Amino acid sequence: MRWVGSVCGWVGQFFTSYGPSGPDGLAMDVAGNLAMANPGLGYVWLINPLGEPIFVWTSPTQHVVTNVAFGGAENRDLYCTESESGSILIMRAPHPGAKVHRPR
Numbered sequence: 001m002r003w004v005g006s007v008c009g010w011v012g013q014f015f016t017s018y019g020p021s022g023p024d025g026l027a028m029d030v031a032g033n034l035a036m037a038n039p040g041l042g043y044v045w046l047i048n049p050l051g052e053p054i055f056v057w058t059s060p061t062q063h064v065v066t067n068v069a070f071g072g073a074e075n076r077d078l079y080c081t082e083s084e085s086g087s088i089l090i091m092r093a094p095h096p097g098a099k100v101h102r103p104r
Helices: none
Strands: 002-004 007-009 026-028 034-038 043-047 053-058 065-071 077-082 087-092
Touching: 026 065, 034 065, 043 065
Parallel strands: none
Antiparallel strands: 002 007, 026 034, 034 043, 043 053, 065 077, 077 087
């Protein structure tokens, strides 16, 4: 624990994956799960609020998956780019994506 002014800061590790590179794109769903692209492995992880992987999508093309975003019907389609092949991958998520709040 470290005090910064009047704020107590904690430093910890939320989730650890493996492979030649770390996470790239991130998106949150309404259940508080985090979708995370792993460009070194060709995976998109779905991680619950406790940091536990609950689902893994594997790229059917190459391994450089980046940039995840929710959209489509009921906001449950998870879009991901695969940079080596130039593909856009679409996965069906168990929950809709969380709304993005924009400043007025």
